[in-house]
Amino acid sequence: MANLRVHNDRLEVHLTPAEKTLAFRSADVIVQRDDIRSATITDDPWIWIRGIRRRGTEVPLVIAIGAWKTHGGSDFVVVKGKRQAVVLELAGGEFARLVLSTNRAGELVEKLRVGVPTGHHVADEIFAEEETSGD
Numbered sequence: 001m002a003n004l005r006v007h008n009d010r011l012e013v014h015l016t017p018a019e020k021t022l023a024f025r026s027a028d029v030i031v032q033r034d035d036i037r038s039a040t041i042t043d044d045p046w047i048w049i050r051g052i053r054r055r056g057t058e059v060p061l062v063i064a065i066g067a068w069k070t071h072g073g074s075d076f077v078v079v080k081g082k083r084q085a086v087v088l089e090l091a092g093g094e095f096a097r098l099v100l101s102t103n104r105a106g107e108l109v110e111k112l113r114v115g116v117p118t119g120h121h122v123a124d125e126i127f128a129e130e131e132t133s134g135d
Helices: 017-023 105-113
Strands: 003-006 010-014 029-032 036-042 052-059 063-070 073-080 085-090 097-101 125-127
Touching (some): 017 052, 017 063, 036 105, 085 105
Parallel strands (some): 073 097
Antiparallel strands (some): 010 029, 052 063
16 A cells, blocks of 8 residues: 655655556655645545546556546546545646545544644654555
């Protein structure tokens, strides 16, 4: 499962080598925090996947990973099983929206909400995902 790393100025989605292969992507996804317009927690991430798969892999209700083309640009999706997910609406950059499965959705949204004063260094928060059986 991808590791999500929250910094003062950006969110990094570090994909595993297998996820990069399935997404047909060589680089991790990096989003500037200023570009995040909203964050929504969902128990059913599958209904948030929109558009046509442009580059990536999808097995319905099992895994969806990669870029989906929409009328408004592109979305990046990392959805696995029936896990809770966070949907991030973005104002700029490579993607219009991210849909990310995570076991720690509430913590991620809270960390993204907290403003850190400029010049004040805070340790980066890593949201490492553990694989669980039954998903």
